[in-house]
Amino acid sequence: xxxxxxxxxxxxxxxxxxxxxxxxxxxxxxxxxxxxxxxxxxxxxxxxxxxxxxxxxxxxxxxxxxxxxxxxxxxxxxxxxxxxxxxxxxxxxxxxxxxxxxxxxxxxxxxxxxxxxxxxxxxxxxxxxxxxxxxxxxxxxxxxxxxxxxxxxxxxxxxxxxxxxxxxxxxxxxxxxxxxxxxxxxxxxxxxxxxxxxxxxxxxxxxxxxxxxxxxxxxxxxxxxxxxxxxxxxxxxxxxxxxxxxxxxxxxxxxxxxxxxxxxxxxxxxxxxxxxxxxxxxxxxxxxxxxxxxxxxxxxxxxxxxxxxxxxxxxxxxxxxxxxxxxxxxxxxxxxxxxxxxxxxxxxxxxxxxxxxxxxxxxxxxxxxxxxxxxxxxxxxxxxxxxxxxxxxxxxxxxxxxxxxxxxxxxxxxxxxxxxxxxxxxxxxxxxxxxxxxxxxxxxxxxxxxxxxxxxxxxxxxxxxxxxxxxxxxxxxxxxxxxxxxxxxxxxxxxxxxxxxxxxxxxxxxxxxxxxxxxxxxxxxxxxxxxxxxxxxxxxxxxxxxxxxxxxxxxxxxxxxxxxxxxxxxxxxxxxxxxxxxxxxxxxxxx
Amino acid sequence: xxxxxxxxxxxxxxxxxxxxxxxxxxxxxxxxxxxxxxxxxxxxxxxxxxxxxxxxxxxxxxxxxxxxxxxxxxxxxxxxxxxxxxxxxxxxxxxxxxxxxxxxxxxxxxxxxxxxxxxxxxxxxxxxxxxxxxxxxxxxxxxxxxxxxxxxxxxxxxxxxx
Numbered sequence: 001x002x003x004x005x006x007x008x009x010x011x012x013x014x015x016x017x018x019x020x021x022x023x024x025x026x027x028x029x030x031x032x033x034x035x036x037x038x039x040x041x042x043x044x045x046x047x048x049x050x051x052x053x054x055x056x057x058x059x060x061x062x063x064x065x066x067x068x069x070x071x072x073x074x075x076x077x078x079x080x081x082x083x084x085x086x087x088x089x090x091x092x093x094x095x096x097x098x099x100x101x102x103x104x105x106x107x108x109x110x111x112x113x114x115x116x117x118x119x120x121x122x123x124x125x126x127x128x129x130x131x132x133x134x135x136x137x138x139x140x141x142x143x144x145x146x147x148x149x150x151x152x153x154x155x156x157x158x159x160x161x162x163x164x165x166x167x168x169x170x171x172x173x174x175x176x177x178x179x180x181x182x183x184x185x186x187x188x189x190x191x192x193x194x195x196x197x198x199x200x201x202x203x204x205x206x207x208x209x210x211x212x213x214x215x216x217x218x219x220x221x222x223x224x225x226x227x228x229x230x231x232x233x234x235x236x237x238x239x240x241x242x243x244x245x246x247x248x249x250x251x252x253x254x255x256x257x258x259x260x261x262x263x264x265x266x267x268x269x270x271x272x273x274x275x276x277x278x279x280x281x282x283x284x285x286x287x288x289x290x291x292x293x294x295x296x297x298x299x300x301x302x303x304x305x306x307x308x309x310x311x312x313x314x315x316x317x318x319x320x321x322x323x324x325x326x327x328x329x330x331x332x333x334x335x336x337x338x339x340x341x342x343x344x345x346x347x348x349x350x351x352x353x354x355x356x357x358x359x360x361x362x363x364x365x366x367x368x369x370x371x372x373x374x375x376x377x378x379x380x381x382x383x384x385x386x387x388x389x390x391x392x393x394x395x396x397x398x399x400x401x402x403x404x405x406x407x408x409x410x411x412x413x414x415x416x417x418x419x420x421x422x423x424x425x426x427x428x429x430x431x432x433x434x435x436x437x438x439x440x441x442x443x444x445x446x447x448x449x450x451x452x453x454x455x456x457x458x459x460x461x462x463x464x465x466x467x468x469x470x471x472x473x474x475x476x477x478x479x480x481x482x483x484x485x486x487x488x489x490x491x492x493x494x495x496x497x498x499x500x501x502x503x504x505x506x507x508x509x510x511x512x513x514x515x516x517x518x519x520x521x522x523x524x525x526x527x528x529x530x531x532x533x534x535x536x537x538x539x540x541x542x543x544x545x546x547x548x549x550x551x552x553x554x555x556x557x558x559x560x561x562x563x564x565x566x567x568x569x570x571x572x573x574x575x576x577x578x579x580x581x582x583x584x585x586x587x588x589x590x591x
Numbered sequence: 592x593x594x595x596x597x598x599x600x601x602x603x604x605x606x607x608x609x610x611x612x613x614x615x616x617x618x619x620x621x622x623x624x625x626x627x628x629x630x631x632x633x634x635x636x637x638x639x640x641x642x643x644x645x646x647x648x649x650x651x652x653x654x655x656x657x658x659x660x661x662x663x664x665x666x667x668x669x670x671x672x673x674x675x676x677x678x679x680x681x682x683x684x685x686x687x688x689x690x691x692x693x694x695x696x697x698x699x700x701x702x703x704x705x706x707x708x709x710x711x712x713x714x715x716x717x718x719x720x721x722x723x724x725x726x727x728x729x730x731x732x733x734x735x736x737x738x739x740x741x742x743x744x745x746x747x748x749x750x751x752x753x
Contacts, residue, residue, distance in 0.1 A: 376716040376738040384651050387741035393658050405647055
């Protein structure tokens with residue numbers, strides 16, 4: 001029974017050693033290498049023990065080579081574990097020098113005594129053995145204790161794995177110390193030693209390669225919380241930033257990381273957790289490299305887990321700064337993090353969609369408020385004067401100027417309504433263009449002529465080259481665009497000044513520019529300038545009438561004719577809006 | 592009016608802005624000045640101030656209120672309106688909200704901060720509940736949406752508000 005138990009223990013250790021080597025061959029990292037040395041040398045010691053016992057059973061003395069190999073491999077296993085610890089929690093140089101010496105010295109003494117100096121053997125051999133076991137126990141015990149302590153606060157599976165490693169090695173230390181203290185132990189003690197040694201094997205195995213069932217059992221407690229977090233992630237979260245921040249809490253928890261960041265496809269940081277912004281920015285620079293592995297050396301040489309997020313705007317990144325045990329003890333969690341990342345991508349896209357819909361809703365409401373306010377102005381005037389006419393409060397000589405004013409307000413309303421209708425046509429794709437070769441100079445002059453009476457306080461001029469600038473366009477729409485640009489130039493130049501419409505051509509097309517000396521456009525207003533309802537909102541422009549559709553409409557109309565509208569502006573100095581249109585071929589009939 | 596309107600793609604476009612003799616302060620410059628009888632109160636009328644940036648609207652209201660014998664001064668910006676309200680005592684101030692330099696209600700707030708019990712009627716085209724609540728809080732006599740009333744109604748209400 002005892003013999004069978006001993007054989008089973010030895011075989012189990014030998015198998016464990018083989019599995020550890022296999023693991024190292026698979027991952028090829030320094031950590032796996034040291035763990036493989038620690039476990040494989042123990043396995044080899046066990047295998048040599050089996051060989052020795054078999055030889056003894058066959059009444060053949062064990063060869064000297066086997067004894068020497070056993071004495072060499074045993075301290076190697078202690079050194080392997082110590083160096084394995086060093087890859088997570090760094091050892092001092094002194095410890096790294098002293099430890100191998102402390103292991104090698106008694107081992108060398110033992111080898112010498114056993115094989116070359118037989119007369120002194122019994123007492124000196126026991127002393128050397130005790131010293132070797134003591135040195136091995138310290139080399140193995142210290143990391144085991146550190147792992148046990150470090151496991152606190154880690155995610156459940158990582159914690160259990162680290163603790164399993166600690167328990168496995170603690171069991172082995174116990175076995176060796178007891179065996180060294182009782183070299184001739186028999187019966188119950190011997191069986192207990194073998195059972196504990198045998199139990200250490202599954203504990204060590206579970207530490208570096210826990211079976212799926214065990215992992216499921218371990219994380220059972222956390223599963224409910226994780227599911228509810230994923231559910232919250234997809235269903236709730238008011239905006240993308242909050243969502244990303246909440247997601248990071250779980251992402252870092254999943255792999256026992258110290259902090260992390262969610263990065264947008266353009267490299268900007270959407271959310272950070274437990275990181276200072278400088279580190280987050282460094283992570284952003286390092287994310288998205290060509291390395292396919294999830295774990296790479298990141299900021300400060302610390303490993304980081306970098307998972308791509310397939311967002312509808314491109315590839316974002318979920319980056320977490322791995323904790324010291326993440327690379328080896330969180331393989332399972334990294335796989336889960338990958339799933340979590342996929343969920344996060346969907347949730348972020350959903351949040352973007354919701355935000356966009358909310359923004360559209362806001363824009364619509366804002367437009368309705370603006371449009372109703374803008375239409376109320378002329379309506380008030382029309383209603384007011386009609387009521388005054390009705391009660392006879394208008395003198396007959398004032399009638400002419402009053403009707404002119406009312407007509408201008410009706411026109412103002414008509415223009416606003418037409419802008420809205422034309423925009424609706426644009427968006428419903430019902431806009432029909434009548435494109436033909438036209439002289440851009442002629443169109444510009446016509447608009448300036450028509451607009452001149454409006455610019456009572458401004459100096460409105462047209463600068464047109466003598467030869468025609470033939471462009472392909474819908475002339476009515478181009479007049480609309482230029483009218484909007486000139487009207488804006490006048491409206492946004494409250495202190496009067498010059499408004500000039502120039503026409504020229506280059507090799508790419510015909511260009512009409514409207515230049516003013518007005519309030520200009522602040523850089524922060526530029527992005528919203530050509531959007532629907534993108535009105536300038538500042539004190540200098542708040543009383544300027546309009547729906548905020550003009551520039552949007554101009555650019556869209558120009559683009560549908562193969563051209564574009566652009567702007568260069570300086571706040572307080574004025575703006576230069578340019579309409580570019582494709583050139584018509586020479587000789588084409590001009591409209 | 593062929594000289595004031597021109598046919599474009601959408602029909603007609605305004606070219607008659609400023610065509611009427613609508614000038615601030617009874618033909619003065621940017622800052623308001625006394626009008627009518629030079630700022631003095633007529634026997635039947637009251638002394639009114641209109642803070643309104645739309646020239647045409649201000650002229651229309653002034654015309655109608657002066658028709659009833661009131662004396663109306665006009666300011667087109669919050670700043671000039673506040674200066675006038677500080678400098679002189681008015682029986683009633685009509686105050687627009689969307690002014691070019693500041694929110695009109697800031698004028699009311701400034702007056703209240705200076706412990707002036709000026710009689711103010713907010714006259715605006717913003718029918719916003721928050722603005723209405725704020726004006727009530729600041730002790731405005733009334734909140735009137737321009738598009739909902741006629742100048743005659745406004746003139747009739749003046750005596751009630753004062």
